[in-house]
Amino acid sequence: MSFITSYCHLNNENCSVNGEIIAERDRESEDSWFKQLYKSQEFVYPKFYKMDTLSQSGYLLSEMIKRAQPSLITSYNDDEIAMLFANQFSSADSDLRFEKSYKEQGTPSPALFVYTLPNIVLGEIAILNKWYGENMFAVLPKFAPDFFVNYIDILMSAGTKAVLCGWLGITGEQVNVFVFLVEKEGLAGNEFNTGNLAQIAGPGLL
Amino acid sequence: MIYIGAEEIISPLGETAAKNFSAMAENRTGISLIPNAGFNKISVHLSKILSLPQESQFENLTASMLISVSGKIDKNVLSSAKTILIISSTKGELKDNMTDPFGQSVASLMARFELVNQPIVISNACVSGVLAINAARNFIAARLYEHAIVIGCDLISDFVVYGFQSLFAMSDEPCIPFDANRKGISLGEGCGAVVISNTVSIFKESPLKLLQGTSANDANHISGPSRTGEGLYRSVKKTMEINQISDNEIDFISAHGTGTIYNDEMESIAFDRLSLTDVPLNSFKGYFGHTLGAAGVIETAASIQMIRKEILVKSLGFSETGTSKVLNVITENKKAKLHTILKTASGFGGGNASLIIQKL
Numbered sequence: 001m002s003f004i005t006s007y008c009h010l011n012n013e014n015c016s017v018n019g020e021i022i023a024e025r026d027r028e029s030e031d032s033w034f035k036q037l038y039k040s041q042e043f044v045y046p047k048f049y050k051m052d053t054l055s056q057s058g059y060l061l062s063e064m065i066k067r068a069q070p071s072l073i074t075s076y077n078d079d080e081i082a083m084l085f086a087n088q089f090s091s092a093d094s095d096l097r098f099e100k101s102y103k104e105q106g107t108p109s110p111a112l113f114v115y116t117l118p119n120i121v122l123g124e125i126a127i128l129n130k131w132y133g134e135n136m137f138a139v140l141p142k143f144a145p146d147f148f149v150n151y152i153d154i155l156m157s158a159g160t161k162a163v164l165c166g167w168l169g170i171t172g173e174q175v176n177v178f179v180f181l182v183e184k185e186g187l188a189g190n191e192f193n194t195g196n197l198a199q200i201a202g203p204g205l206l
Numbered sequence: 207m208i209y210i211g212a213e214e215i216i217s218p219l220g221e222t223a224a225k226n227f228s229a230m231a232e233n234r235t236g237i238s239l240i241p242n243a244g245f246n247k248i249s250v251h252l253s254k255i256l257s258l259p260q261e262s263q264f265e266n267l268t269a270s271m272l273i274s275v276s277g278k279i280d281k282n283v284l285s286s287a288k289t290i291l292i293i294s295s296t297k298g299e300l301k302d303n304m305t306d307p308f309g310q311s312v313a314s315l316m317a318r319f320e321l322v323n324q325p326i327v328i329s330n331a332c333v334s335g336v337l338a339i340n341a342a343r344n345f346i347a348a349r350l351y352e353h354a355i356v357i358g359c360d361l362i363s364d365f366v367v368y369g370f371q372s373l374f375a376m377s378d379e380p381c382i383p384f385d386a387n388r389k390g391i392s393l394g395e396g397c398g399a400v401v402i403s404n405t406v407s408i409f410k411e412s413p414l415k416l417l418q419g420t421s422a423n424d425a426n427h428i429s430g431p432s433r434t435g436e437g438l439y440r441s442v443k444k445t446m447e448i449n450q451i452s453d454n455e456i457d458f459i460s461a462h463g464t465g466t467i468y469n470d471e472m473e474s475i476a477f478d479r480l481s482l483t484d485v486p487l488n489s490f491k492g493y494f495g496h497t498l499g500a501a502g503v504i505e506t507a508a509s510i511q512m513i514r515k516e517i518l519v520k521s522l523g524f525s526e527t528g529t530s531k532v533l534n535v536i537t538e539n540k541k542a543k544l545h546t547i548l549k550t551a552s553g554f555g556g557g558n559a560s561l562i563i564q565k566l
Contacts, residue, residue, distance in 0.1 A: 113369035114429045119330040123555035126423040139327035154344045
């Protein structure tokens with residue numbers, strides 16, 4: 001058996017950790033919403049500014065998960081933590097920006113091109129944490145609790161002890177991001193199954 | 207036991223695995239100089255299928271592939287509730303729909319072929335194909351499905367050509383992986399497929415055995431390979447250990463071998479750390495170019511053909527060692543009975559994946 005030990009939601013208006021809102025967007029701010037979060041949480045990782053929005057969202061929420069559940073950084077070997085992320089539209093936002101660089105701005109931008117793959121966010125999180133575990137990014141028409149439950153069971157039966165998971169719904173101005181951590185030890189009531197996962201994910205995702 | 211077979215390849219070299227293998231046995235390449243295909247109208251070397259329709263290329267190619275593959279297996283498998291379709295691709299139908307590169311194509315495949323289960327797209331840069339085959343096996347081993355059809359497909363577009371040009375990663379000659387004079391990649395397009403199943407009788411031609419594969423991240427750089435080959439080393443080591451396969455049992459390595467200075471060097475270091483430098487090795491990129499998300503599936507299908515035909519196909523373009531660790535790169539086609547082969551892949555985002563196939 002395994003357990004959902006921590007989770008974060010990020011939408012256009014606010015960000016919550018384990019169901020508690022920790023930050024609300026200031027529409028008057030000159031900073032982007034993700035930059036507001038980066039500053040208000042006092043994160044220090046200058047590479048954040050180079051990342052695309054997919055990677056920024058993954059970075060921010062994985063850091064929040066680590067704060068909420070420090071066992072993630074203390075209890076596991078570097079290859080025992082896997083990552084399983086998914087979304088509906090792959091890296092569409094970055095793809096559009098890269099296309100603009102050669103169609104409208106005169107030259108293809110290598111700095112944008114390297115983010116035109118949805119799995120780059122997994123690389124960013126792996127680099128920051130020195131995690132050498134299994135990684136997968138899937139593209140699905142909608143958030144599918146079954147997919148996560150089935151594949152995490154598979155990973156856990158092959159040596160993985162914790163899985164950082166995410167649904168990175170970012171398109172244009174719409175933000176619907178959900179990141180959660182599954183571990184082998186946890187509290188009763190938070191068992192990792194499709195029912196609990198669907199409930200924690202909330203109506204915005206299903 | 208879990209089986210793999212019914213391999214197919216659509217590439218500039220032909221529209222079946224057999225035709226592709228014949229071309230490879232004659233050491234023909236799909237790469238040619240395509241006029242004005244690069245940014246600022248420069249001509250670039252690509253492995254391009256010249257006969258593709260202008261629109262819906264991804265959907266058309268994957269649909270053609272599903273038709274070919276279903277002819278090589280029991281006709282009831284495709285629309286069975288126990289079958290999953292897994293697609294590996296980086297960019298899908300990007301040319302027609304950049305904001306939703308997979309949604310429409312996958313939905314129409316589902317409707318047209320009456321697929322029961324929602325297909326899964328795996329998009330993990332250049333390791334997508336090997337990862338998809340490993341995922342398929344995992345699903346079957348966990349008894350969630352009995353059969354999986356894995357299709358890898360990626361197309362050449364201005365988008366990817368200009369992107370790799372912007373990174374200065376493209377060779378101005380056909381790519382020559384592992385060679386001292388290598389200058390970068392040649393992009394390719396194509397579609398590969400394999401069927402994975404727990405039931406030997408669904409295959410019209412005898413399948414092979416697919417062992418459990420693994421992946422590992424380099425945790426090093428999003429677009430540059432690790433200097434120590436750490437992720438590739440870890441993935442291959444894990445794959446060999448869980449299957450209790452020793453280095454001297456491996457008869458052939460289908461390496462990733464993109465033809466860039468740093469990737470090929472990284473692979474040589476990883477294979478050296480794994481004591482695999484004596485094993486005959488090639489890169490199929492000299493035949494197909496780098497087909498990105500399709501590469502792992504196309505190259506696995508090509509490797510299966512090599513086992514069936516008992517020929518080690520030379521690594522096209524290679525003539526002089528160009529890596530700090532000397533690999534046993536195949537320089538001439540030769541007859542060989544192959545029993546156990548290793549397929550590896552490495553890519554952007556720090557991904558590395560490996561799998562092992564054995565003759566029954």
